[in-house]
Amino acid sequence: MTDLLLLHLTPEEIELWAQGLCPAVRDAHLAQCAECRSTAERERKLIRELARLTRFAPEFGFAERVMAKVKIPTRSGPHLRPHTDA
Numbered sequence: 001m002t003d004l005l006l007l008h009l010t011p012e013e014i015e016l017w018a019q020g021l022c023p024a025v026r027d028a029h030l031a032q033c034a035e036c037r038s039t040a041e042r043e044r045k046l047i048r049e050l051a052r053l054t055r056f057a058p059e060f061g062f063a064e065r066v067m068a069k070v071k072i073p074t075r076s077g078p079h080l081r082p083h084t085d086a
Helices: 011-018 024-032 034-052 062-069
Strands: none
Touching (some): 011 024, 024 034
């Protein structure tokens, strides 16, 4: 069995750590591994910065207003060839 203390954290484990959900044995690896700790700190900083961004949502009725302006071509009727007497 591989010693988890020696293995670098996976991207999924780093994300869990940044959210405070990483298992204790992986926290122990972070305490010893500067490479993983640096990556994890960058991930945590990114998550915090993203959480601070203003959330945008369209105004009520936006989709309806857009769709009201959409022109969907319809058939104008059967396409008849002009009648010619030849």
